[in-house]
Amino acid sequence: MIKRIHSLKTIxxxxxxxxxxxxxVHEFNDIEDAxxxxxxxxxxxxxxxxxxVMTWNIRFGVARLRFFGDGCGDRVIMTNSEVVEGLEGIAExxxxxxxxxxxxxxxxxxxxxxxxxxxxxxxxxxxxxNYGAYGSMWxxxxxxxxxxxxxxxxxLILSKWKxxxxxxxxxxxxxxxxxLTQFFYLRRNVIKAKVAMPGKSFFVVNTxxxxxxxxxxxxxxxxxxxxxxxxxxAEGAYFIAGGxxxxxxxxxxxxxxxxxxxxxxxxxxxxxxxxHKEGSYFEPEITWLSSxxxxxxxxxxxxxxxxxxxxxxxxxPDNKLQLDRKLDYLWTNTLWLNGMTHQEATxxxxxxxxxxxxxxx
Amino acid sequence: MGWAEPQLGNGSADLLSTGRREIGLFSPFRMGLxxxxxxxxxxxxxxxxxxxxxxxxxxxxxxxxxxxxxxYPTMAMRWLQSPIGMKLGEPDMFALISPEFTIPQMASxxxxxxxxxxxxxxxxxxxxxxxxxxxxxxxLVQRATVDLPIIYPxxxxxxxxxxxxxxGEYYRKFKGRWSYIMDYDMFLMPGGDGRFAFEQxxxxxxxxxxxxxxxxxxxxxxxxxxxxxxxxxxxxxxFQFGW
Numbered sequence: 394m395i396k397r398i399h400s401l402k403t404i405x406x407x408x409x410x411x412x413x414x415x416x417x418v419h420e421f422n423d424i425e426d427a428x429x430x431x432x433x434x435x436x437x438x439x440x441x442x443x444x445x446v447m448t449w450n451i452r453f454g455v456a457r458l459r460f461f462g463d464g465c466g467d468r469v470i471m472t473n474s475e476v477v478e479g480l481e482g483i484a485e486x487x488x489x490x491x492x493x494x495x496x497x498x499x500x501x502x503x504x505x506x507x508x509x510x511x512x513x514x515x516x517x518x519x520x521x522x523n524y525g526a527y528g529s530m531w532x533x534x535x536x537x538x539x540x541x542x543x544x545x546x547x548x549l550i551l552s553k554w555k556x557x558x559x560x561x562x563x564x565x566x567x568x569x570x571x572x573l574t575q576f577f578y579l580r581r582n583v584i585k586a587k588v589a590m591p592g593k594s595f596f597v598v599n600t601x602x603x604x605x606x607x608x609x610x611x612x613x614x615x616x617x618x619x620x621x622x623x624x625x626x627a628e629g630a631y632f633i634a635g636g637x638x639x640x641x642x643x644x645x646x647x648x649x650x651x652x653x654x655x656x657x658x659x660x661x662x663x664x665x666x667x668x669h670k671e672g673s674y675f676e677p678e679i680t681w682l683s684s685x686x687x688x689x690x691x692x693x694x695x696x697x698x699x700x701x702x703x704x705x706x707x708x709x710p711d712n713k714l715q716l717d718r719k720l721d722y723l724w725t726n727t728l729w730l731n732g733m734t735h736q737e738a739t740x741x742x743x744x745x746x747x748x749x750x751x752x753x754x
Numbered sequence: 755m756g757w758a759e760p761q762l763g764n765g766s767a768d769l770l771s772t773g774r775r776e777i778g779l780f781s782p783f784r785m786g787l788x789x790x791x792x793x794x795x796x797x798x799x800x801x802x803x804x805x806x807x808x809x810x811x812x813x814x815x816x817x818x819x820x821x822x823x824x825x826y827p828t829m830a831m832r833w834l835q836s837p838i839g840m841k842l843g844e845p846d847m848f849a850l851i852s853p854e855f856t857i858p859q860m861a862s863x864x865x866x867x868x869x870x871x872x873x874x875x876x877x878x879x880x881x882x883x884x885x886x887x888x889x890x891x892x893x894l895v896q897r898a899t900v901d902l903p904i905i906y907p908x909x910x911x912x913x914x915x916x917x918x919x920x921x922g923e924y925y926r927k928f929k930g931r932w933s934y935i936m937d938y939d940m941f942l943m944p945g946g947d948g949r950f951a952f953e954q955x956x957x958x959x960x961x962x963x964x965x966x967x968x969x970x971x972x973x974x975x976x977x978x979x980x981x982x983x984x985x986x987x988x989x990x991x992x993f994q995f996g997w
Binding site: 415467468469470472503505508509534535537538539540541542543 | 835846847848849850851852853854855897898900901902980981982984
């Protein structure tokens with residue numbers, strides 16, 4: 394009997410030991426539950442006929458600091474006060490615009506580079522949102538490059554109403570990387586959830602597609618995103634969707650940003666037109682968003698964009714405050730009202746918010 | 755006698771006999787001196803450390819010893835900023851500390867007391883405890899920490915200025931060439947974002963002769979880091995040679 398108890402103790406001990414250990418890299422299932430958040434204080438919000446929807450890549454709250462990973466900077470690990478200052482700027486803009494649904498990209502959740510702040514919880518507690526659904530696109534206990542350390546960054550949906558059945562859909566991994574790099578690299582995804590507004594319900598979908606793939610990975614990501622929207626439409630339901638698609642509109646007049654994005658010491662187009670900077674040359678993929686434009690309604694229609702391109706740019710890299718391309722979009726399978734590009738927020742992130750009003754069918 | 759005491763633990767008050775030398779794949783070089791002492795040198799040249807361990811008067815049935823260690827981590831920490839020498843702006847592969855930080859000249863001094871009861875030919879219990887003091891030429895920023903098990907507590911003294919370590923180990927010879935060791939260490943890191951770490955190791959030891967032994971088992975690490983608490987389990991092994 395004593396022997397049996399000892400065996401049981403051993404099994405329990407080893408069970409505790411093994412279950413307490415997480416994998417170095419979180420690889421994710423094809424479909425899995427999103428991570429749910431809730432504000433510390435829940436604000437009472439009644440049902441509405443028209444809601445304001447916004448999308449914003451917040452660049453993990455570091456505003457225009459010269460981060461090494463997405464521009465020409467050399468900063469890697471930001472100070473806590475730098476990140477809080479960046480988040481405060483974002484929270485202030487969110488409160489000023491007062492959206493009911495917000496699609497956020499590049500929210501950090503306890504990453505070393507941003508002071509281990511859980512930005513999803515921080516934003517919930519410093520704005521008027523009540524609920525959140527988070528899906529990581531990069532979760533690793535350690536990234537063995539540049540001292541990045543622990544990383545968890547991803548897409549976040551914030552809502553004033555409760556979110557239900559929130560799911561994270563895995564998109565294909567980059568096809569132009571070796572196996573080791575791919576293992577430690579980003580795992581892009583789409584987050585889908587149902588908003589449980591009293592008496593009404595609709596779907597919200599958020600995504601952030603690949604920026605630097607040099608093969609057809611981005612096309613696959615656009616197809617994956619669209620297939621989720623198609624699935625909602627096929628059920629006869631309504632959706633609002635948004636995100637940083639890292640793609641310019643099909644009627645964009647400029648498609649080559651290699652020289653604009655070139656950092657000190659880099660050189661492009663000096664050895665012929667085949668040399669391009671990753672993520673800066675859009676010509677071969679200029680039609681990839683056409684399927685979305687042909688099937689669904691954008692907050693900024695193509696003719697409106699085409700009539701005044703500069704007024705709808707949403708991004709400029711690094712610390713360049715002059716916005717020079719549109720990468721961020723809102724979509725629905727019904728209609729938008731009053732689509733707006735908030736270019737006054739250009740110092741708060743390397744992307745600026747896009748918002749629109751949506752009449753709930 | 756010295757060979758029977760497994761080096762990987764090295765938390766006992768036992769000393770190597772005069773002139774005896776030992777080294778392991780993952781453990782430092784040790785040599786017994788003729789004045790009831792031994793010297794211990796880290797063979798990883800980028801992180802040089804030297805310790806001197808000496809016997810003390812017996813306390814009741816407890817053999818007692820003390821150890822003083824001096825370590826110089828600067829070269830190793832600078833190497834961790836760019837192990838394969840890539841420039842900033844390109845991926846600095848395998849860098850554990852961001853190249854944006856300046857690693858100053860630093861050293862640490864560690865003093866430890868240890869007591870052992872029992873004999874290595876049968877079983878013995880050891881307890882030990884010590885304090886490490888960090889000496890920095892210039893302040894090292896907290897953001898430059900390596901937030902990984904095993905490394906984080908050992909480097910904490912250079913960020914916080916002080917580290918307290920308390921531990922114990924139990925060794926038993928149980929059948930022929932086979933013995934085992936269970937040890938436990940607690941690191942207290944006052945002033946750090948992570949305040950404590952516990953490490954527990956269990957190793958089976960196969961002793962072929964006085965010249966070779968093989969150790970294998972596990973190491974469980976649970977601790978607090980700047981992001982919160984986490985536990986890790988690692989396999990542990992070593993090949994040790996003596997002459």
